[in-house]
């Protein structure tokens with residue numbers, strides 16, 4: 050098990066576009082293992098390679114659903130539908146939350162560690178997470194998309210009400 054340092058805001062690597070992975074060798078597999086370890090250790094639900102300072106299109110996700118741990122190579126969105134708004138945070142932006150509008154349904158493809166192409170139809174948190182992580186690969190942070198002003202306040206009120214016991 051090898052933990053990597055998670056880069057935080059102001060680190061320019063978070064603003065760079067990650068490159069396509071052309072060859073899945075042991076180095077890539079080790080990297081995905083380290084990303085998984087780092088993600089679990091920091092209690093994240095997703096991690097993109099930029100966040101550990103590597104500009105490759107690699108993502109790990111585990112939103113505690115039926116898919117379990119996902120190791121994604123070159124993930125790409127194929128189709129989106131609908132809309133959902135929810136609070137998001139990011140391991141690279143400590144102690145910050147914001148409401149972000151994301152698709153309700155996301156169909157995406159990726160290459161698995163055996164080199165096979167896979168397709169997943171995601172909803173709920175997985176749909177949010179895949180968008181958040183692919184944004185990272187493109188140098189975009191959730192704070193770029195977070196709602197502001199009245200719209201943000203509206204969702205803050207809604208969210209508070211929903212969670213009041």
Ligand SMILES: [Zn+2]
Nearest residue numbers: 138139140141
């Ligand atoms: Zn993030």
